[in-house]
Amino acid sequence: xxxxxxxxxxxxxxxxxxxxxxxxxxxxxxxxxxxxxxxxxxxxxxxxxxxxxxxxxxxxxxxxxxxxxxxxxxxxxxxxxxxxxxxxxxxxxxxxxxxxxxxxxxxxxxxxxxxxxxxxxxxxxxxxxxxxxxxxxxxxxxxxxxxxxxxxxxxxxxxxxxxxxxxxxxxxxxxxxxxxxxxxxxxxxxxxxxxxxxxxxxxxxxxxxxxxxxxxxxxxxxxxxxxxxxxxxxxxxxxxxxxxxxxxxxxxxxxxxxxxxxxxxxxxxxxxxxxxxxxxxxxxxxxxxxxxxxxxxxxxxxxxxxxxxxxxxxxxxxxxxxxxxxxxxxxxxxxxxxxxxxxxxxxxxxxxxxxxxxxxxxxxxxxx
Amino acid sequence: xxxxxxxxxxxxxxxxxxxxxxxxxxxxxxxxxxxxxxxxxxxxxxxxxxxxxxxxxxxxxxxxxxxxxxxxxxxxxxxxxxxxxxxxxxxxxxxxxxxxxxxxxxxxxxxxxxxxxxxxxxxxxxxxxxxxxxxxxxxxxxxxxxxxxxxxxxxxxxxxxxxxxxxxxxxxxxxxxxxxxxxxxxxxxxxxxxxxxxxxxxxxxxxxxxxxxxxxxxxxxxxxxxxxxxxxxxxxxxxxxxxxxxxxxxxxxxxxxxxxxxxxxxxxxxxxxxxxxxxxxxxxxxxxxxxxxxxxxxxxxxxxxxxxxxxxxxxxxxxxxxxxx
Numbered sequence: 019x020x021x022x023x024x025x026x027x028x029x030x031x032x033x034x035x036x037x038x039x040x041x042x043x044x045x046x047x048x049x050x051x052x053x054x055x056x057x058x059x060x061x062x063x064x065x066x067x068x069x070x071x072x073x074x075x076x077x078x079x080x081x082x083x084x085x086x087x088x089x090x091x092x093x094x095x096x097x098x099x100x101x102x103x104x105x106x107x108x109x110x111x112x113x114x115x116x117x118x119x120x121x122x123x124x125x126x127x128x129x130x131x132x133x134x135x136x137x138x139x140x141x142x143x144x145x146x147x148x149x150x151x152x153x154x155x156x157x158x159x160x161x162x163x164x165x166x167x168x169x170x171x172x173x174x175x176x177x178x179x180x181x182x183x184x185x186x187x188x189x190x191x192x193x194x195x196x197x198x199x200x201x202x203x204x205x206x207x208x209x210x211x212x213x214x215x216x217x218x219x220x221x222x223x224x225x226x227x228x229x230x231x232x233x234x235x236x237x238x239x240x241x242x243x244x245x246x247x248x249x250x251x252x253x254x255x256x257x258x259x260x261x262x263x264x265x266x267x268x269x270x271x272x273x274x275x276x277x278x279x280x281x282x283x284x285x286x287x288x289x290x291x292x293x294x295x296x297x298x299x300x301x302x303x304x305x306x307x308x309x310x311x312x313x314x315x316x317x318x319x320x321x322x323x324x325x326x327x328x329x330x331x332x333x334x335x336x337x338x339x340x341x342x343x344x345x346x347x348x349x350x351x352x353x354x355x356x357x358x359x360x361x362x363x364x365x366x367x368x369x370x371x372x373x374x375x376x377x378x379x380x381x382x383x384x385x386x
Numbered sequence: 387x388x389x390x391x392x393x394x395x396x397x398x399x400x401x402x403x404x405x406x407x408x409x410x411x412x413x414x415x416x417x418x419x420x421x422x423x424x425x426x427x428x429x430x431x432x433x434x435x436x437x438x439x440x441x442x443x444x445x446x447x448x449x450x451x452x453x454x455x456x457x458x459x460x461x462x463x464x465x466x467x468x469x470x471x472x473x474x475x476x477x478x479x480x481x482x483x484x485x486x487x488x489x490x491x492x493x494x495x496x497x498x499x500x501x502x503x504x505x506x507x508x509x510x511x512x513x514x515x516x517x518x519x520x521x522x523x524x525x526x527x528x529x530x531x532x533x534x535x536x537x538x539x540x541x542x543x544x545x546x547x548x549x550x551x552x553x554x555x556x557x558x559x560x561x562x563x564x565x566x567x568x569x570x571x572x573x574x575x576x577x578x579x580x581x582x583x584x585x586x587x588x589x590x591x592x593x594x595x596x597x598x599x600x601x602x603x604x605x606x607x608x609x610x611x612x613x614x615x616x617x618x619x620x621x622x623x624x625x626x627x628x629x630x631x632x633x634x635x636x637x638x639x640x641x642x643x644x645x646x647x648x649x650x651x652x653x654x655x656x657x658x659x660x661x662x663x664x665x666x667x668x669x670x671x672x673x674x675x676x677x678x679x680x681x682x683x684x685x686x687x688x689x690x691x692x693x694x695x696x697x698x699x700x701x702x703x704x705x706x707x708x709x710x711x
Contacts, residue, residue: 139491140493150494151495167449168455168458168479170455171453171454171456176459198479202452205448208443365488365492369552372551378547379579380577381579381627381630383579
């Protein structure tokens with residue numbers, strides 16, 4: 019395939035990382051010191067939670083797949099920090115960062131990974147299936163791109179009920195070639211849904227680089243033009259830029275009920291999942307380059323140090339606290355009980371879990 | 387009590403539920419302006435307007451997924467599939483999302499969605515449009531499946547499905563759409579998981595669902611008139627949940643069972659029913675259980691042969707006589 023003549027990437031990504039060009043954007047300038055420190059704290063908490071997960075995984079206590087968010091923290095942090103009462107989110111299987119951002123606790127998140135009854139899904143979902151509907155977080159979905167139509171349904175429901183809200187549906191760059199995503203694009207544009215599709219572009223769909231997987235007109239977001247949708251590209255290493263550009267899309271959703279596709283350029287430091295030895299498709303130098311020069315947590319820390327909001331001591335304190343919290347969560351996850359055999363057949367049907375005089379079904383529904 | 391068609395009964399169920407609950411929304415291909423590909427939703431756009439009755443693009447994975455997402459927030463979508471055969475392009479949404487989300491969230495979420503439409507062969511349209519996926523879908527815990535055979539059951543089951551807080555997949559039959567039957571004027575539901583003895587008998591139990599019930603009732607008349615055999619016909623109505631007690635009670639009475647369905651035989655609904663009977667009523671049986679299913683091939687186009695591929699009265703009678711031998 020001929021490469022596109024012009025790549026439509028964020029301008030700020032073409033220059034070496036330095037002070038954010040978006041610090042003075044109203045959505046950032048209006049943040050209080052406490053809000054900025056809270057945002058940094060949340061990013062640090064995601065980082066330390068994920069790094070603690072690696073150790074537990076290596077101890078053999080986490081089964082199945084574990085997709086880490088390390089390196090991508092600014093995406094969830096920047097976007098979710100803007101959301102209000104009627105804004106909903108849904109994502110794929112790299113879902114821990116979003117969960118911590120909406121306010122899920124480290125304990126319930128860690129215990130889900132070890133399959134405990136104290137986990138957010140009572141040990142029935144695992145790493146890929148975090149849910150917190152009370153916090154407008156609708157998962158946590160294991161099939162690439164399958165969450166995109168669900169997201170349009172959340173946005174549709176918000177609009178149907180006449181609420182000023184939205185849905186942000188996150189996906190990886192590998193998801194953009196799934197038919198379900200294109201069907202969701204079409205419905206969102208056709209029905210003017212208050213929807214933001216967030217492509218977290220970390221460059222690799224599992225072990226296949228974007229060059230080897232995706233035909234595009236300069237960037238992935240630009241495909242939105244085929245549906246008459248607005249789009250933008252964002253430097254995902256700069257949480258201020260993520261906030262500034264997402265705020266525009268959010269305003270479009272809230273005030274015009276129009277969808278947007280955002281492509282946020284980011285990078286993951288670990289393999290696709292812990293099952294990926296990460297030795298075949300990218301150089302270690304590439305990872306080092308990102309870690310050293312574009313780390314989103316480090317860049318935001320430097321930003322706040324420059325703004326004299328953060329001190330090295332306070333930063334140390336925040337990071338120490340996050341590490342201690344993750345350690346405690348690991349102990350909690352280790353010591354919590356498993357679900358019982360009787361729990362295996364619960365939470366399958368609402369009507370079975372809530373039997374009453376109005377129950378609309380009888381008969382045998384769980385079979386021997 | 388009015389005599390109306392199966393199609394009108396489905397429409398009446400939707401009209402009444404649209405009136406009863408403003409969270410109920412109808413969606414699907416051609417359901418609104420076109421008045422429904424099979425006219426099931428005829429007139430509902432005019433009566434309820436475009437917010438409640440919504441035309442979708444030909445995009446099953448997209449709009450079914452959208453309905454499931456909306457149901458998580460409390461909307462009660464009633465989605466029409468022009469054919470259940472088209473569910474195959476939306477399988478991930480129908481199974482993985484609607485069927486699993488409650489479980490994977492540890493009970494935090496439920497999806498009160500109905501997906502309905504015809505699922506039958508016998509209409510001379512070839513294999514891609516003739517699938518009967520009730521057994522495939524009912525094999526997934528988290529999903530409910532019903533197959534009404536009469537106008538009364540069509541209305542009652544669809545109303546129950548719409549009020550149910552779990553995903554309920556209603557499989558209709560285009561050949562039955564013009565069948566007439568008595569339907570009460572007052573509000574009623576047929577709860578899911580309750581079978582119906584459509585004909586009482588003493589010598590043989592026929593268990594069937596969907597249009598196979600109608601075929602079995604005709605066969606029962608032939609068996610009585612020409613062979614002096616008294617046949618009981620149990621209409622499952624609901625596949626999952628399944629009314630095991632009604633099946634077993636009938637077998638305990640007649641001691642012989644013939645299972646009839648329009649599915650292909652391999653892992654059909656009746657494979658489960660046969661297991662049930664041998665597991666819980668083995669000592670009651672005076673003869674081995676027999677099955678009549680569609681001939682095991684993709685649905686043939688040629689109408690003359692397709693009519694023989696599906697269970698017909700002759701084949702049911704023939705097989706019944708074997709069970710009675």
